[in-house]
Amino acid sequence: xxxxxxxxxxxxxxxxxxxxxxxxxxxxxxxxxxxxxxxxxxxxxxxxxxxxxxxxxxxxxxxxxxxxxxxxxxxxxxxxxxxxxxxxxxxxxxxxxxxxxxxxxx
Numbered sequence: 001x002x003x004x005x006x007x008x009x010x011x012x013x014x015x016x017x018x019x020x021x022x023x024x025x026x027x028x029x030x031x032x033x034x035x036x037x038x039x040x041x042x043x044x045x046x047x048x049x050x051x052x053x054x055x056x057x058x059x060x061x062x063x064x065x066x067x068x069x070x071x072x073x074x075x076x077x078x079x080x081x082x083x084x085x086x087x088x089x090x091x092x093x094x095x096x097x098x099x100x101x102x103x104x105x106x
Contacts, residue, residue: 003027004054006065011079012072019079025054025061028068039075047071 009021010028022028029051035044050067053059072078 004061006061010065010068010072012077013079014077022068025051025064028064029055032071043071043074 004025006023006025009023011019011021012031014020020031022031028047032044032048032051047064047067047070050059050064054061054064069078
């Protein structure tokens with residue numbers, strides 16, 4: 001069976017600010033298989049069922065994609081476009097170049 005592609009990939013944050021794009025049902029299925037059993041819950045099960053239903057033709061690929069987006073939102077993995085490593089580095093840099101102010105007693 002050919003892989004069923006999403007209209008647009010779902011970008012998720014993995015690791016220390018790295019982005020991964022899930023672009024098809026096969027990629028969604030593989031990602032969900034890798035998900036830690038200790039962290040699986042109802043939203044995970046919903047995403048798995050949606051993926052399987054879409055593969056069987058009972059749901060559209062877009063419906064499965066939306067279930068995966070919901071899973072990513074609930075788990076805090078949706079890619080925000082902000083790289084946390086870069087943000088921390090820029091904040092540290094801004095602190096180091098900010099002029100120090102001294103207080104003078106009145």
